[in-house]
Amino acid sequence: MRDTxxxxxxxxxxxxxxxxxxxxxxxxxxxxxLAKQAERKESFLTLGDFPVKRTYTAADLADTPIDDIGLxxxxxxxxxPYPTMYRSRNWTMRxxxxxxxxEDTNKRFKFLIAQGQTGISTDFDMPTLMGYDxxxxxxxxxxxxxxxAIDTLADMEALxxxxxxEKISVSMTINPSAWILxxxxxxxxxxxxxxxxxxxxxxxxDILKEYMAQKEYVFPIDPSVRIVRxxxxxxxxxxxxxxxxxxxxxxxxxxxxxxxxEAAFALANLIVYVEEVLKTGMQVDEFAPRLAFFFVGQADxxxxxxxxxxxxxxxxxxxxxxxGAKNPESxxxxxxxxxxxxxxxxxxxxxxxxxxxxxALAAVxxxxxxxxxxGYDEAFAIPTEDAMRLALRTQQVIAEESNVTQTTDPLGGSxxxxxLTTQYEKRIFDxxxxxxxxxxxxxxxxxxxxxxxxxxxxxETALRKQSGEKALIGVNIMVDDTPDPKIETHAYxxxxxxxxxxxxxxxxxxxxxxxxxxxxxxxxxxxxxxxxNIMPITIELVxxxxxxxxxxxxxxxxxxxxxxxxxx
Amino acid sequence: xxxxxxVLVAKVGLDGHDRGARVVxxxxxxxxxxxxxxxLHRTPEEVVNAAVQEDVDxxxxxxxxxxxMTVFPKIFKLLDEKGVKDMIVVAGGVMPDExxxxxxxxxxxxxxxxxxxxxxxxxxxxxxxxxxxxx
Numbered sequence: 001m002r003d004t005x006x007x008x009x010x011x012x013x014x015x016x017x018x019x020x021x022x023x024x025x026x027x028x029x030x031x032x033x034l035a036k037q038a039e040r041k042e043s044f045l046t047l048g049d050f051p052v053k054r055t056y057t058a059a060d061l062a063d064t065p066i067d068d069i070g071l072x073x074x075x076x077x078x079x080x081p082y083p084t085m086y087r088s089r090n091w092t093m094r095x096x097x098x099x100x101x102x103e104d105t106n107k108r109f110k111f112l113i114a115q116g117q118t119g120i121s122t123d124f125d126m127p128t129l130m131g132y133d134x135x136x137x138x139x140x141x142x143x144x145x146x147x148x149a150i151d152t153l154a155d156m157e158a159l160x161x162x163x164x165x166e167k168i169s170v171s172m173t174i175n176p177s178a179w180i181l182x183x184x185x186x187x188x189x190x191x192x193x194x195x196x197x198x199x200x201x202x203x204x205x206d207i208l209k210e211y212m213a214q215k216e217y218v219f220p221i222d223p224s225v226r227i228v229r230x231x232x233x234x235x236x237x238x239x240x241x242x243x244x245x246x247x248x249x250x251x252x253x254x255x256x257x258x259x260x261x262e263a264a265f266a267l268a269n270l271i272v273y274v275e276e277v278l279k280t281g282m283q284v285d286e287f288a289p290r291l292a293f294f295f296v297g298q299a300d301x302x303x304x305x306x307x308x309x310x311x312x313x314x315x316x317x318x319x320x321x322x323x324g325a326k327n328p329e330s331x332x333x334x335x336x337x338x339x340x341x342x343x344x345x346x347x348x349x350x351x352x353x354x355x356x357x358x359x360a361l362a363a364v365x366x367x368x369x370x371x372x373x374x375g376y377d378e379a380f381a382i383p384t385e386d387a388m389r390l391a392l393r394t395q396q397v398i399a400e401e402s403n404v405t406q407t408t409d410p411l412g413g414s415x416x417x418x419x420l421t422t423q424y425e426k427r428i429f430d431x432x433x434x435x436x437x438x439x440x441x442x443x444x445x446x447x448x449x450x451x452x453x454x455x456x457x458x459x460e461t462a463l464r465k466q467s468g469e470k471a472l473i474g475v476n477i478m479v480d481d482t483p484d485p486k487i488e489t490h491a492y493x494x495x496x497x498x499x500x501x502x503x504x505x506x507x508x509x510x511x512x513x514x515x516x517x518x519x520x521x522x523x524x525x526x527x528x529x530x531x532x533n534i535m536p537i538t539i540e541l542v543x544x545x546x547x548x549x550x551x552x553x554x555x556x557x558x559x560x561x562x563x564x565x566x567x568x
Numbered sequence: 569x570x571x572x573x574x575v576l577v578a579k580v581g582l583d584g585h586d587r588g589a590r591v592v593x594x595x596x597x598x599x600x601x602x603x604x605x606x607x608l609h610r611t612p613e614e615v616v617n618a619a620v621q622e623d624v625d626x627x628x629x630x631x632x633x634x635x636x637m638t639v640f641p642k643i644f645k646l647l648d649e650k651g652v653k654d655m656i657v658v659a660g661g662v663m664p665d666e667x668x669x670x671x672x673x674x675x676x677x678x679x680x681x682x683x684x685x686x687x688x689x690x691x692x693x694x695x696x697x698x699x700x701x702x703x
Binding site: 455475 | 581582583584585586587590591593594595597605607608609611633634635637638639662663664665681682683685686687
C-alpha cells in the first residue's frame with residue numbers, strides 16, 4: 001500500500017526555492033501593499049484559534065508525507081472513505097424529525113421521504129432520552145414536545161408504520177436508553193419478518209460524550225459503558241449492516257467546544273469503546289467496520305473541511321497502529337454531519353438558510369456520508385414542515401445543481417486545506433497523548449477535565465461575540481431594527497400526553513404479569529453479571545410489554561444514578 | 569460596601585442544554601455576584617427551596633426544552649405558597665416570542681434569549697435589583 005513513510009510533495013531543494021519566493025514576495029509586493037493599506041486585523045485566526053497565514057504555498061506541505069494525503073478509499077483515507085464517493089452515490093439526506101406520538105412523527109417521516117429524503121433520523125422527547133415513561137412525574141410538560149415519545153413496542157410500531165426498514169436506513173438519536181430502543185426496533189423487525197442482517201441504520205449510544213457535553217445520562221459511567229459494549233458486540237454478531245454506535249463530536253461542539261476539542265474528545269471516547277469491546281475477546285476487525293461517527297459542520301468553512309479530513313486520517317492511524325486492525329473497513333471513518341444549531345440566530349432568521357448552506361457545503365467537501373441541514377426556525381422552536389423542506393432543498397441544490405460532487409475531495413492538494421489538515425492531525429494526537437498521560441478518558445470525565453475545557457471555550461466564544469471579534473450578522477453586525485416577517489413556529493399539540501399515556505397504560509394492562517415479572521427478575525441477574533450481554537433479555541422484555549421506564553427504574557435500584565459536579 | 573447580588577442559576581426538568589447556564593453563571597461570578605448553579609435536572613420544588621434557603625435576590629431559570637409554560641407557573645405558585653414577594657425571576661434560553669411575552673405577563677422580570685451579550689445580563693440584573701431596592 002505504501003512503500004515509504006517520509007516521501008513529501010516537494011523535495012527539500014524545491015521547498016527552499018518556494019520559501020525563497022515567499023520571502024521575496026513578502027519583502028516586495030506585500031510590503032508595498034501594506035505601506036498603502038494595512039490589513040483588516042493584526043492576526044487572523046480560524047474559529048478554532050489556529051493562526052491563518054496570508055497565503056499558503058507548496059512549502060506549507062513540506063512536513064506532510066504524500067502517503068498521508070493519498071487517495072480516496074485508500075489508507076489513511078484523508079481524501080474520503082471510498083474511492084468514488086459521490087460519483088457513485090450522493091450522501092444520505094437525513095433530516096431529523098420527531099414530535100408528538102409515533103403516529104405524528106410517522107406522518108413527518110412520510111412527508112420528508114416524499115420530498116426526496118433518502119434516510120430517516122429520529123428525535124426523541126426528553127423523557128424517552130432520559131429513560132422516563134410518559135406518565136412519570138418528571139415527564140410532565142415534556143411528552144412529545146421536542147421529539148417523539150416512545151415508551152413501548154406499540155409506540156415503535158406506530159412510528160415506523162408502512163415504512164420498509166429493509167429499504168431505508170434509520171438513525172435513532174438516543175443515548176442512555178438506546179439499547180431499549182434498539183431492542184424494540186429488533187422486535188418490530190422480527191414481527192415483520194425482516195432479516196436482521198439487512199437492517200441498516202444506527203443508534204447514537206455514545207454515552208461518554210453525554211457526561212462530557214450533552215448531559216443525557218441515567219446510570220453511573222461504568223455500567224453505562226458496559227451497555228454500549230453490549231450493543232456493539234450484539235450487533236457485530238446479529239446485525240451485520242447496523243451501526244451500533246455513532247461516536248459524536250456534534251454535542252461536544254454544541255456545548256461550546258472548539259472544533260479541535262470536538263475532534264479529539266470524540267476520538268478519546270472511541271478509544272474507550274474499542275478497549276472495552278476488545279476485553280470481551282472480540283477481535284478489532286470483527287466490530288470496527290460498523291463504528292460510525294457524527295460531527296458538526298461549524299461556520300469556519302475551510303477549517304471544517306480540514307477537521308473532517310484530519311479525523312479520517314487520525315482514525316485510520318489509531319485503528320491500525322494502536323489497535324492492530326488489518327481490514328481496511330476497520331480504518332475508514334464514516335460520518336454523519338449536522339449543521340451547527342448553535343450558530344443560528346433569531347434576529348433576521350432567514351439568514352440562517354445561508355449559514356446552513358455554507359456549513360452543508362463544507363460537510364460535502366469534507367466527505368460526509370449523511371447530512372442533516374437545520375431549519376431556519378430552530379432558534380425559535382423545533383422546525384416546521386416548511387423549514388425542513390427548505391433545508392432538504394438546500395442539500396438537493398448542492399447535490400444536483402452545483403456539480404461539486406463530480407470529483408472526489410476537490411480541495412485535496414489545496415496548500416491551505418492540506419496544511420490545516422496536518423496541523424489538526426498533530427494537535428489531535430497531542431490531546432490524545434495528554435489524555436493518556438493524565439490517566440485516561442473516564443478518569444478525566446469524573447474529574448470534569450473535558451467539561452471545564454468545553455466551558456472555557458464556550459465562555460470565550462460568548463465574550464468574542466460580545467466584543468464583535470466573532471461576527472454574527474443580525475446580532476453584533478448588520479443589526480436591523482426592521483421587524484422580521486412573522487414566523488410560524490411548530491405548535492405543540494396539547495393532546496399529545498393524554499394520547500401517549502393512554503397507550504402506555506393499555507400496554508401495561510394487557511401484558512402477562514407473570515411473564516413480565518419473571519423476565520424482570522432475569523434482567524437484574526444479567527445486569528449483575530458484567531460478562532453477560534444485556535441485549536437478549538431486553539429484547540424479550542420489550543416483546544412481553546415492558547416499558548422503557550420499567551427497565552430503567554429496575555436497573556436504577558441496582559446501579560444507582562449519576563449526578564455530575566458542575567464546572568463553569 | 570453594598571452586599572454582592574446573590575443569584576441562583578437553575579436548570580429545571582430533563583433539559584441537559586447547560587452551555588448558556590454555565591456561561592451566565594461564570595459571567596455573573598466574574599462580575600462579582602454571589603452565584604449558585606443548581607446543576608441539571610432539578611424540579612421546580614428543588615429550585616424554589618434552594619432560592620429561598622439561599623436567600624437569593626435573583627432566580628434565573630434556563631430552558632431550551634420548550635417547557636417554559638409548564639415550569640414558570642409552578643415556580644410562581646411555589647413562591648406564592650412560601651409567601652415570597654420580592655424574588656426577581658428571570659428566564660433564559662430558546663423559546664418563541666409569544667412565550668417570552670406570556671412569561672413577562674406572568675411575572676418574569678426579564679427574558680434573555682440566546683446571544684444576549686454577557687455584559688447585558690450583568691446590567692439587567694443590576695438594574696432589576698436596584699429597582700427593587702433594599703429588602
